[in-house]
Amino acid sequence: MYVGEPEGPPRARILTIGDELLSGERMDGNSRWLARHLHGLGFQVAGMESVGDDEPAIAQALTRGSSGADFLVVTGGLGPTLDDRTREAVVLAWGVRLRTDQGILAELRRRFEQRGFQKLPETNRRIALVPEGADPLMNERGSAPAIWFHPETARDGAFFRADSPPVVLLLPGVPDEMRHLMAEVAEPRIRDTFGSRFAPHSTRILLTTGIPESELAGRIEELLDREGDEDVEVAYRPSLRGVELGLRATGPETDLRLDRVESLLGPILAPYRYDTDGLDLAEAVGRRLAARRWTVALAESCTGGEVLGRLTSIPGSSAWVQGGVVAYSNHVKRDLLGVAEETLETHGAVSEAVAREMAQGVRRIVPARVGVSITGVAGPGGGSMEKPVGTVWFALAHDGGCRAEKVRFPGPRAEVRERAGQHALHLLYQAVAGEGSQSEADP
Amino acid sequence: MYVGEPEGPPRARILTIGDELLSGERMDGNSRWLARHLHGLGFQVAGMESVGDDEPAIAQALTRGSSGADFLVVTGGLGPTLDDRTREAVVLAWGVRLRTDQGILAELRRRFEQRGFQKLPETNRRIALVPEGADPLMNERGSAPAIWFHPETARDGAFFRADSPPVVLLLPGVPDEMRHLMAEVAEPRIRDTFGSRFAPHSTRILLTTGIPESELAGRIEELLDREGDEDVEVAYRPSLRGVELGLRATGPETDLRLDRVESLLGPILAPYRYDTDGLDLAEAVGRRLAARRWTVALAESCTGGEVLGRLTSIPGSSAWVQGGVVAYSNHVKRDLLGVAEETLETHGAVSEAVAREMAQGVRRIVPARVGVSITGVAGPGGGSMEKPVGTVWFALAHDGGCRAEKVRFPGPRAEVRERAGQHALHLLYQAVAGEGSQSEADP
Numbered sequence: 041m042y043v044g045e046p047e048g049p050p051r052a053r054i055l056t057i058g059d060e061l062l063s064g065e066r067m068d069g070n071s072r073w074l075a076r077h078l079h080g081l082g083f084q085v086a087g088m089e090s091v092g093d094d095e096p097a098i099a100q101a102l103t104r105g106s107s108g109a110d111f112l113v114v115t116g117g118l119g120p121t122l123d124d125r126t127r128e129a130v131v132l133a134w135g136v137r138l139r140t141d142q143g144i145l146a147e148l149r150r151r152f153e154q155r156g157f158q159k160l161p162e163t164n165r166r167i168a169l170v171p172e173g174a175d176p177l178m179n180e181r182g183s184a185p186a187i188w189f190h191p192e193t194a195r196d197g198a199f200f201r202a203d204s205p206p207v208v209l210l211l212p213g214v215p216d217e218m219r220h221l222m223a224e225v226a227e228p229r230i231r232d233t234f235g236s237r238f239a240p241h242s243t244r245i246l247l248t249t250g251i252p253e254s255e256l257a258g259r260i261e262e263l264l265d266r267e268g269d270e271d272v273e274v275a276y277r278p279s280l281r282g283v284e285l286g287l288r289a290t291g292p293e294t295d296l297r298l299d300r301v302e303s304l305l306g307p308i309l310a311p312y313r314y315d316t317d318g319l320d321l322a323e324a325v326g327r328r329l330a331a332r333r334w335t336v337a338l339a340e341s342c343t344g345g346e347v348l349g350r351l352t353s354i355p356g357s358s359a360w361v362q363g364g365v366v367a368y369s370n371h372v373k374r375d376l377l378g379v380a381e382e383t384l385e386t387h388g389a390v391s392e393a394v395a396r397e398m399a400q401g402v403r404r405i406v407p408a409r410v411g412v413s414i415t416g417v418a419g420p421g422g423g424s425m426e427k428p429v430g431t432v433w434f435a436l437a438h439d440g441g442c443r444a445e446k447v448r449f450p451g452p453r454a455e456v457r458e459r460a461g462q463h464a465l466h467l468l469y470q471a472v473a474g475e476g477s478q479s480e481a482d483p
Numbered sequence: 484m485y486v487g488e489p490e491g492p493p494r495a496r497i498l499t500i501g502d503e504l505l506s507g508e509r510m511d512g513n514s515r516w517l518a519r520h521l522h523g524l525g526f527q528v529a530g531m532e533s534v535g536d537d538e539p540a541i542a543q544a545l546t547r548g549s550s551g552a553d554f555l556v557v558t559g560g561l562g563p564t565l566d567d568r569t570r571e572a573v574v575l576a577w578g579v580r581l582r583t584d585q586g587i588l589a590e591l592r593r594r595f596e597q598r599g600f601q602k603l604p605e606t607n608r609r610i611a612l613v614p615e616g617a618d619p620l621m622n623e624r625g626s627a628p629a630i631w632f633h634p635e636t637a638r639d640g641a642f643f644r645a646d647s648p649p650v651v652l653l654l655p656g657v658p659d660e661m662r663h664l665m666a667e668v669a670e671p672r673i674r675d676t677f678g679s680r681f682a683p684h685s686t687r688i689l690l691t692t693g694i695p696e697s698e699l700a701g702r703i704e705e706l707l708d709r710e711g712d713e714d715v716e717v718a719y720r721p722s723l724r725g726v727e728l729g730l731r732a733t734g735p736e737t738d739l740r741l742d743r744v745e746s747l748l749g750p751i752l753a754p755y756r757y758d759t760d761g762l763d764l765a766e767a768v769g770r771r772l773a774a775r776r777w778t779v780a781l782a783e784s785c786t787g788g789e790v791l792g793r794l795t796s797i798p799g800s801s802a803w804v805q806g807g808v809v810a811y812s813n814h815v816k817r818d819l820l821g822v823a824e825e826t827l828e829t830h831g832a833v834s835e836a837v838a839r840e841m842a843q844g845v846r847r848i849v850p851a852r853v854g855v856s857i858t859g860v861a862g863p864g865g866g867s868m869e870k871p872v873g874t875v876w877f878a879l880a881h882d883g884g885c886r887a888e889k890v891r892f893p894g895p896r897a898e899v900r901e902r903a904g905q906h907a908l909h910l911l912y913q914a915v916a917g918e919g920s921q922s923e924a925d926p
Contacts, residue, residue, distance in 0.1 A: 062528040064519025065720055065729070068511065071533070076507025085505040087540065090514070090531040097530065104547060277508055286508070338809075344795025345788030348809045352787025355863055355896055363815040365808055366781075366791045372806040372849055376819075406815055420798055453798055 050110040050234045052083040053206075055101050057116035057126060058213060059092045070115045070218055077222060081230065082238025083111065093117060098129035102208075109206045111234065113222075116213030118184040120164045126210060127169050134205075136171045144168040144176050144185055151183070177225045182217040186210060188229060207233055242294035244302065248312040249282030249321060249466050256283055259308050264301075272301045280451075280458040281321065282312070314469055321465045322350040328472040329360035336468065337406035338364035339377055339398040341389065341415040342432060347461045362408045367398065367415075377401035390415050390427050392435075392444045399435035400442060410471065411437040414464050418456045432460045436471055493553040493677045495526040496649075498544050500559035500569060501656055502535045513558045513661055520665060524673065525681025526554065536560060541572035545651075552649045554677065556665075559656030561627040563607045569653060570612050577648075579614045587611040587619050587628055594626070620668045625660040629653060631672060650676055685737035687745065691755040692725030692764060692909050699726055702751050707744075715744045723894075723901040724764065725755070757912055764908045765793040771915040772803035779911065780849035781807035782820055782841040784832065784858040785875060790904045805851045810841065810858075820844035833858050833870050835878075835887045842878035843885060853914065854880040857907050861899045875903045879914055 054074050060066040071088045078085050086109060091097045098117065105112045117126030127138055145160075145168040152160050167184050170176045176185035187210040209226055211218045248256065253276050260274060275286040285305075289297045316324035329336060338348050345366040351357055365376055370389055373379040379397040387393045395413050403411025416432025423429035428448065435444040445467075449459040497517050503509040514531045521528050529552060534540045541560065548555045560569030570581055588603075588611040595603050610627050613619045619628035630653040652669055654661045691699065696719050703717060718729040728748075732740045759767035772779060781791050788809045794800055808819055813832055816822040822840040830836045838856050846854025859875025866872035871891065878887040888910075892902040 060718075061515075062518055062531065063522045063718075064515050064517070064528075065718060067515050068531075072504075072507050072510050074507070075505055079506045085507075086535070087544070088505065088511075088533040092529070101530070275503075275506075275508060340788075343792075344800075344804075345783075345791030345807070345809065346796075348788030348811075349786075349792045352809070352811055353789075353897060353900065357787075358811055361787075361811050363809040363811040363819075364788070365819075366788065366795070366806040368791075368795055368801055368804050368806040376806075376808075376848060405819060454796060457796065 049082055049084045049239050050237045051086045051108065052078045052111040052113060053086055053105045053109040054078070054088040055105050055112065055114045056088070056090045056213070057093065057098055057114065058090070059123075061090045062092045070213065070215060073215070073219060074113055074115070074222065078111075078113070080243070081234075082241065083234070093123050093125055095125045095129050095132060098125055099132040102129060102133040106206050106208075111230075112206045112208045113211065114208065115211045115218050118167075118187075118210060118212045120161075120167050120183065122163075124166070127166075127171070130171050130210075134171075136173065138169045139172050140165070141168050141170045141176050141185075144170070144178070147178065148183060177221060179212065179217055179221060179225075181220050182212060182214055184212040184217075186212070186221040186226060188226065190229075190233065239290050240292075240294060241288060241290045242298055243289075244287045244298050245319075246285040246287065246302065246305070246309060247282065247314050247316065247319065247321075248285065248309055249314065249462055251283065251312045253278040253283045256285075256308075256312075260285075260305060263304065263308065267304060269297050269301055272297055274301075280455055281462045284319070285309075314466070320350065320354075321462060321469060322347075323354050325465050325469045325472070326351065326354045326357055326360055328469060330356075332472060334410060334472060335360050335362050335408040336410045336412060337362050337402045337408035338464075339402035339411065339413040340364065340366050341368060341373070341398070341413075342418040343414050343457050343461045343464070344368060346457060347412075347414065347464050350461065350465070362406045364406065365402055373398060377405070388427070390417055390431060390433060392433055392446065395433035395435035395444050396437070396442050399437035399444075403437050409438060410468065411435075412464055412468055413437075414460055416456070416460055418460075419453045430456050432456070432463070434460075434464055434467055436467055438471075492525055492527045492682050493680045494529045494551065495521045495554040495556060496529055496548045496552040497521070497531040498548050498555065498557045499531070499533045499656070500536065500541055500557065501533070502566075504533045505535045513656065513658060516658070516662060517556055517558070517665065521554075521556070523686065524677075525684065526677070536566050536568055538568045538572050538575060541568055542575035545572060545576040549649050549651075554673075555649045555651045556654065557651065558654045558661050561610075561630070561653060561655045563610050563626065565606075567609070570609075570614070573614050573653075577614075579616065581612045582615050583608070584611050584613045584619050584628075587613070587621070590621065591626060620664060622655065622660055622664060622668075624663050625655060625657055627655040627660075629655065629664040629669060631669060633672075633676065682733050683735075683737060684731060684733045685741055686732075687730045687741050688762075689728040689730065689745065689748070689752060690725060690757050690759065690762065690764075691728065691752055692757065692905050694726065694755045696721040696726045699728075699751075699755075703728075703748060706747065706751065710747060712740050712744055715740055717744075723898055724905045727762070728752075757909070763793065763797075764905060764912060765790075766797050768908050768912045768915070769794065769797045769800055769803055771912060773799075775915060777853060777915060778803050778805050778851040779853045779855060780805050780845045780851035781907075782845035782854065782856040783807065783809050784811060784816070784841070784856075785861040786857050786900050786904045786907070787811060789900060790855075790857065790907050793904065793908070805849045807849065808845055816841060816858075820848070831870070833860055833874060833876060835876055835889065838876035838878035838887050839880070839885050842880035842887075846880050852881060853911065854878075855907055855911055856880075857903055859899070859903055861903075862896045873899050875899070875906070877903075877907055877910055879910055881914070 054071050056068055056071050061068050075085050089101055091101045117124045149160050174187050174189040179185050189208040191205040211221050257276050271291040272289045277284040314321050314324045348364050351361045367373040377398050378401040383393045395415050398413035399411040413435045417423050417429050419429035430449045433446050449456045497514055499511055499514050504511050518528050532544055534544045560567045592603050617630050617632040622628050632651040634648040654664050700719050714734040715732045720727040757764050757767045791807050794804045810816040820841050821844040826836045838858050841856035842854040856878045860866050860872050862872035873892045876889050892899045
């Protein structure tokens with residue numbers, strides 16, 4: 041085991057390298073993924089930094105990143121081209137020399153020959169350069185290996201001109217290669233090195249929709265102040281689709297204590313909660329429909345096909361989505377869905393009566409067990425005193441009848457559409473409740 | 484004018500603050516937006532860093548961020564709660580004192596009273612704390628003001644215990660507030676301070692779809708090596724929807740030289756290019772349809788409504804999208820779109836014949852001037868030797884006839900759907916070519 045600071049969880053720092061990050065051309069998804077992954081393993085992430093493809097700048101950042109960190113994870117700058125300066129920056133920062141790793145070189149040659157080339161290009165030999173004392177980790181998804189430096193097991197005694205140097209992991213910047221190398225190839229070494237210092241913890245995610253973060257947090261905090269567990273943290277992650285609750289327990293019996301907090305929150309969450317392995321309510325809806333062998337059809341007006349798009353994005357959805365109609369114009373509502381001209385004239389397209397006829401109509405023509413409709417004013421135009429922007433009517437029709445409801449959503453056009461789509465899916469989710477939780481709307 | 488290092492463009496650094504960034508809970512969109520914005524103004528962005536809501540850590544990062552930078556932009560930690568530690572970190576880093584700004588305090592009181600509250604809560608008074616010598620910039624979209632420090636115009640002579648201190652801008656972390664304060668409120672001061680050092684430059688974005696980055700870059704680089712302009716850089720930004728080309732010219736007569744490079748690239752780009760103010764091809768399609776007063780209807784199978792969703796996401800789209808049918812099952816293809824049972828049996832749902840009948844069918848029932856259909860194998864299941872996953876048939880029907888084409892897209896389900904949707908929109912875009920660029924497919 042590597043012994044750095046003995047107190048608390050080990051501290052990690054992240055350094056990402058690339059000119060495209062500093063010009064804002066590319067979003068730095070690697071930092072976020074690494075932060076989440078390292079946090080999940082049990083590290084405290086102490087900081088993240090990004091610098092360009094510039095040798096002195098990388099070297100300075102390596103030096104800064106080493107200070108006060110137990111583990112420094114670096115991505116980018118390991119490719120074959122002369123823009124890739126991470127190896128040279130390591131030389132500059134820590135005074136270590138580079139050697140050509142014969143194992144990596146042989147593997148690169150083998151791969152080149154397999155692809156029918158005669159000779160490895162000279163530039164590609166750069167990929168096999170590894171700092172003395174460090175171990176290359178073979179990359180099955182690309183050419184550049186990851187590089188693992190361990191100050192205690194390094195073969196070169198002069199390794200690292202630094203006080204209490206961190207363990208360093210250099211990773212290529214291509215996201216798919218980086219994730220594979222981090223989560224699969226390097227992970228055993230990371231656990232060997234730091235595992236005994238990770239605080240035992242468990243996490244759980246509870247998904248909700250239809251309640252604002254402030255309202256939800258207010259109710260939960262009030263309950264947890266009285267009956268909570270101070271070693272179970274609750275994080276709120278709001279989005280247009282709802283609020284994701286992240287529970288994290290430390291100390292003994294973490295799973296039992298998560299169970300206790302989850303059941304404590306049960307009554308507050310029940311009307312808003314949904315369960316799924318992924319994070320998408322559409323997947324949870326699909327699972328319930330599939331379990332009951334039910335099918336659904338949609339008639340979308342203001343959401344314009346986005347709900348159908350989300351449902352059909354789930355692999356295997358053809359078993360429970362028949363399809364539907366995007367009725368953006370009144371013509372389509374009337375001619376295809378069979379909404380009465382009189383209903384449209386008397387009540388307007390955004391009305392309870394039209395929503396009901398749309399849900400019943402789509403269920404009849406597709407046909408499917410459940411029909412769901414959405415008609416509203418997404419904005420920016422089209423609002424009125426009586427029906428302001430954000431007003432949306434929903435209906436859900438089945439053999440047992442049809443129910444409708446109205447919601448007014450805040451925000452600009454895209455948000456109204458997103459929130460309305462999520463609301464429609466949640467209505468459907470509740471209506472297709474499984475055994476033991478049948479609601480009155482159960483078809 | 485503020486004189487730091489006189490050579491080259493001024494150097495900016497970005498510091499974002501928040502525990503949620505280090506745990507990977509939230510993507511750091513602020514860094515990227517700021518990097519792009521600062522780069523666009525004419526700064527060289529020298530580095531970006533993120534730290535948690537921890538006073539000593541923020542103070543260290545402020546000190547590091549000041550070194551070698553002309554402009555340091557900081558976001559986060561300015562709210563009213565005790566978690567917000569940026570002000571205190573400024574005290575710690577630079578030995579400056581905090582004062583209560585009476586103007587900000589009065590404004591906060593006024594807003595509170597307007598909302599019907601009697602008294603400003605004590606915690607909210609924190610928002611009016613400003614380092615001595617610094618100017619608060621009023622935030623119209625939220626409560627916390629931005630804070631602007633200028634080492635030369637600071638009223639307190641003892642301001643900043645640092646050599647060649649940078650100009651510092653502290654911004655709240657809420658993205659909408661941050662962007663508004665940066666791009667509108669602080670911008671005149673930024674231009675006053677650094678404007679004379681910005682290298683004159685112009686940028687232009689050219690959008691393409693339907694050609695891989697490597698192929699496009701190969702053709703362009705070959706041409707530019709012969710006839711290009713060495714002061715016009717070309718950046719390639721690939722996504723599932725296509726490749727965005729970013730041109731950036733420096734030196735004299737930047738616009739003229741961008742025009743020259745753009746027309747040089749014209750023949751290469753023509754089959755793949757589209758124009759829009761936003762970045763979405765759906766918007767470009769809508770503009771062309773609107774200009775010709777044409778309407779479109781879609782019949783989507785494997786894309787499941789996503790193309791309709793993209794088209795209807797454009798404000799005002801009801802003028803040119805009638806709606807359409809998501810025909811996920813063969814029932815819907817047959818009963819609603821009128822695809823012949825025999826066609827389905829003989830050719831299968833993913834075939835030229837079915838694509839044609841779908842496009843003609845949806846145009847008839849909706850009705851609309853142009854009908855577009857998409858039917859394919861998105862995967863992961865459903866592929867065969869003859870029709871492997873990724874095979875998609877498209878058809879476009881109008882008064883003048885109907886044409887169909889097949890493409891095989893790479894990637895998993897979500898990518899096939901995204902690429903197929905973009906391809907359908909591009910077919911439509913080309914078919915609705917405006918005056919002077921009528922193609923043979925012009926309806």
